[in-house]
Structures are given as structure tokens and as C-alpha cells.
Amino acid sequence: MSIGPMASVSRTARIGKNVTIGDFTIVHDNVVLGDDVTIESHCVIGHPTPLAEGKPLVIGAQSLIRSHSVFYEGSTFGPELRTGHRVTVRERLVAGINLQIGTLCDFQGHATIGDYVRTHSNVHIGHLTTIGNYVWIFPYTVFTNDPHPPSDGFHVGVTVEDFAVVATMVCIMPGVRIGTRSLVGAHSLVTKNVEADTVVGGVPAKRLCATSEVKLREAARTPAYPWMRHFHRGYPADVVAAWIEEYGQPAAPGP
Amino acid sequence: MSIGPMASVSRTARIGKNVTIGDFTIVHDNVVLGDDVTIESHCVIGHPTPLAEGKPLVIGAQSLIRSHSVFYEGSTFGPELRTGHRVTVRERLVAGINLQIGTLCDFQGHATIGDYVRTHSNVHIGHLTTIGNYVWIFPYTVFTNDPHPPSDGFHVGVTVEDFAVVATMVCIMPGVRIGTRSLVGAHSLVTKNVEADTVVGGVPAKRLCATSEVKLREAARTPAYPWMRHFHRGYPADVVAAWIEEYGQPAAPGP
């Protein structure tokens, strides 16, 4: 274990083997860190809140939390969490394996995230959001939950199904369902459900085409979606093998 | 008074009774903290600037400033300020009672904010903005001030009147006035004044309907606006009593 001389770590926190904690980081009491976890500098880990109802913050093994991040108690992450800098995560979020959270993301808690999800920088996830597995979310995207703000007792979250991709600067309205393997284009306002394997875009977003019509720019031989046809970096070997069996070997990039 | 052993607090700062200051927080000289104020960890309070012209940073009693926030000298907040994490507030902002500032908000100073205003995460408030009382501003909204950037001597701020609601990811152009009890829809670009009791939306924003036409989703018996009809959480008893007298008792949420 390697704890910075200017870190402040609670004696009651349960800390695994081979954990690294940077200077100027505070680890509170109600925290469980798996083996081989790295917490960089200037973080607040396990910030107390009565809304956690006593549940700990659990960070799975082999995770990396970058500097200036704030995690509240009461959320649970599977192994291999990786964050950017200055991430904020509130209580009662449950996330699976190998979640990647970009710099400046603001996860409000009270939400569910599956396995192998990637969110790029500055994504805002409101209460009651449900995100499936292998989902991609690009920068400055906001998941809302209040159909007529401000209100109480009427909130309904966004649902994103497996393998969906939400591009940059998108606002998704309360209760919308983003279908599996769909693509939401950049700078869109999504007010209605998005069907599987469909591209939508605009303000408000409308159906543009089937995802199969989007081609890889330099290799027009192959469709760009589902992206599992050609993008394998960072996924486990058995998952990639299954994708190759379903979609074939990816085409090489063009000349 | 409870000051973290690794905090750095100026001896000339004027600090009230029962104040709590977290580790790794810096409190500069020209600061006035009211009674029962809590400053969490990793903050910079009263950052010096010649633009403050010697005026102190004044934080009213019973305020809570969450971690990693930066407040410059020369701004004044009434009692019961509550912030999220990593808030930035520059000099020459004047705010009333019970302002709530969300995580990541960036208030550029030289602005006026009334009482009981709530801004959600990541709201950007430019110079010369004027916000009334009981206003709501949702995430990723930007208040601009320069009609033909960059320029000097032509800036004109946005004005938001009492009880108005600005939804998520909205950009408001310089000099625009958002009328009382109006609603600006998500992902809009507001280029013209918004009339009272009106819903606008789109890029550029156009009038969509009267606010009275928006119904509470699960209780269509009652209109959703003015929101004071049904949303009372967090306001003082006398204010809520006046709203009930004006609008009647709120309908219970539907089955």
C-alpha cells in the first residue's frame, strides 16, 4: 500500500492490497476499495450523506480514479472502473465492470449502469437513468428526468439500451428510450423513443436513416454500425471473439 | 469552530460562530463568514483580485460551500447559500437569500441574483446578468453578454424575471429578457425577449404555447405552470402559504 504523506485516510475504511492513494486526497470512513485500486491526488472518496442510508462506497479491484474527483458513499462499482479528472458521483449509483467516466462528468446518483460502458468528458447523468451494456456517450450530453421542471413525484429517467451510441452535445428528454445499436447524432434534442439500429438527429431529433447506411469514411466497403464490426479496443478477448464470429473480421482501414 | 488540520485560514478573515472548514481549503484575508457556515475541503475562499477594489467576500450565515469551489473576494451572498462541488464565482456578484448553485457552475461575477434562486449543474452566468427571485436554471445553460464577440463597450446582459424557468442546454443571447413565469424549453437558442407566462423552444426559440397549456403528466387535472401551484419543497412556510392562498392546495400526484 502506498499512501501519500499528505493524504487523509480513515482508519475504518476497508482498503485492499496494493492500493495507491495520492496526496491531498481524503478517504472517509464508509469506503471499500478493492485490490490494486489507484486513487490520484485531491480526491474526496466516500463523502458522507444521509441519502446513502448507511451503504458504503464500493470501488472494485483494479480501478483508477483520477485527480480532483468526488465520490459519495452509497454507490457501487464493479472492477476496472477508470475515470478522468474532476468527476463527481453522488450516492446510489450501481455500475458494472470496466466503466469509463470522462473528465468533468457529473453523475447525480440514483441510477444504474451496465458493463463496459464508456462516457466521454462532461456527461451529466440525472437521477433514474438506466444505461445498458457496451454503451457509448460522447461529451456534453445530458440525461434529464423532469418532464415539467421543477416538479416532484413525476420524474422519469432515460433508458439507453445495449450498444447504443449517443454523440456530442445531446439533450435527452425524460422517459425517452434509446434503442439498442442506435446512433443519436451530435447536437440533438431527443424528445421521442429511438428505434433499434436507427440514426436520429436534429432539434427535435428525427429519424435520418438506418445505421447500416453509415459507411466507414475510408473503407466504404463496410458499414460503420454496429460498431462492434470494427472497434474492438479495450474489450475482453472472449467478447471480441464473439463479435468476430457474428460480424466477421473487420476490414482494414483504407489506403 | 472546526478547522481541518491541513486547512490554511488567514488570521485576518472574519469568521462567525460554529464555522467548519475542511482540509486543504484556503481562506484568504478579505473574507467574512457568517455563523454556522460550512466550507468543505479543497476550496479557495476570497481569492484576491484588484477587480474587487478592496471589497470583501461575504458569505451569509448557515451557508454550505461544497468541495473544490473557488470564490473570489468582492462578492456578497445572503444567508443559506448552498453550492455543489467545484463551483467558480468571480468578483462583484451580489446574491440574495438561499441561493443554490449546482456543481461545476461558472459565475463570472459583475451580476445580480435575487432570493431563492436555484441553478442546477454547469450553468454559466456572464457579466451583467440580472436574475430575479424564485428563478430556476437547469444544466448546461449559458447567459451571454457580447452581441458581436469579441467587443468592448457594447456588452449587455440577460435579464430573467421572477419565477421563470430555463431548461437544460439553453443559450441566451445578449440583452434578452426572460419574462416572469415563462418556460424556456431544453436545447434552445433564445434570441428575442420571452413574454410572461409563455413557453418557447427551438433554434432559434419560438413561442410554443401559454404555460397554462402544459399539464402535469400524471395529474392532468392541474396545469404544470406556474410551478408554485404544486412545487413547494425548500421554500419558507410563509412563502408557501401565500402560494396556496393564490393557487389553492396542490393536486396529489395521480395513481
Next chain:
Amino acid sequence: MSIGPMASVSRTARIGKNVTIGDFTIVHDNVVLGDDVTIESHCVIGHPTPLAEGKPLVIGAQSLIRSHSVFYEGSTFGPELRTGHRVTVRERLVAGINLQIGTLCDFQGHATIGDYVRTHSNVHIGHLTTIGNYVWIFPYTVFTNDPHPPSDGFHVGVTVEDFAVVATMVCIMPGVRIGTRSLVGAHSLVTKNVEADTVVGGVPAKRLCATSEVKLREAARTPAYPWMRHFHRGYPADVVAAWIEEYGQPAAPGP
């Protein structure tokens, strides 16, 4: 040299004369700071990464990095860099003289920025972006690079030519070129190249007019663009003299 008693500064960092480093800041090994540089509190300077391939972080003389910022090793800045708070800059960025980076900006590295560029708050610059000289970029603007996310080997960056202005909350699609002296209006999605001296706006952005048709609001005698006609604050005397020779003395603001 003035180093805060609670700063952590590597002995192998190469630090110029008259450098100031705030409390709770970490300066790593592979860092070169020019003379008269100020690093405020709570920063991480020279964060190690194998992607830097051993190259140092170089900060030119007379630079100011504000609090809570994170700079990786492997990037180079000319003299007079000025940042806001909580800026993030990754490896392999090369920037010229007098770059100004606003609060909350997220520069992903692997990019090139010219001289006298100003980015306001919360600008996201993706890999492979190329920005010329004297460019202005306003808040919540995102430069993308992946034409069909997620993909590998197909990324292409945005190019912004000299003197161009990109307004607030704009998303620029991969490979787009923003022409010299052009203006991209607020809340736009730019999907195609923008010609020189042209105003575009909308989702998707379309040509609105020539920049010469935009007038200064209170001094309609003079066009607002090119902005070098009337905005000179912060530029060197010889540059301003050349602009006055080309465009004449600026008109005074109207009555």
C-alpha cells in the same frame, strides 16, 4: 522563488527565476517552468503518462496557471500562457505565445494551437485539432474528431484559421475547416467547411451573411468584423499598430 509550505515540488523539475507555486499543488519530475511563472493552489503539473514518450511539460515565462488545473507532461506552451481554474490539458499539445484558456476547459492533447488564441470557459478540444493565430472560441464549444464514433484509424481533426470566431455552445464535426475571419453563431452544429469572412449558424449551420454585414450595435457606422477593426485589448503594440494601418482607427462607441 516562493513555494507554498504545503506544495509538493519535485527536485528534478527545472524551475526558472521568480516562480510562485501555491499550496496543495504537485509539480512532477519532467517539468520546465520559465521565469516569472505563477502556479496557483491545488494543481497537478506534469502528470506522468507513457503517451508523452518522455517529453517534458514546458510552460513559457510569465505564465499564470490558476487553481485546480491539471497539465500532463509532453505538452509545450509559449510565454504568457494564462488559464482559468480547473483546466485540464493532456499530452502532446503545442501552443504558441499568450494563449488564454478559460475555466473548466478540457484540452485532450495531440493538437496544435497558434499565437494569441483565446478560449473562454468550458471549451473541449479533441485530438488532431489545429487552431491558427488570433482565434476566439466561446464557452461550451466542442471540437470533435471521430466521423462515426467509436472508431479507430479514421479520426480527422477540426481546423480553425487565423482570426476566426466560434461563438457559444457550438459543436464542430470532424474534419471541418473554419475559414479565416469567419464567425460561427451561437448554438450551431457545423457539418461543412465555413468560408472566409462568412457568418454561419443553425443546426445544421448554414451561411447567414458576409461578416461585413454585421454592425456594431451602438456604432452602426462601422462593421463588427473583422473584429481587429475595433477590439485591441490585450494584444502587443506592434500588432495593434498593423491592424490600425490596415483598418483605420476604431470608431468610438455611440452615445
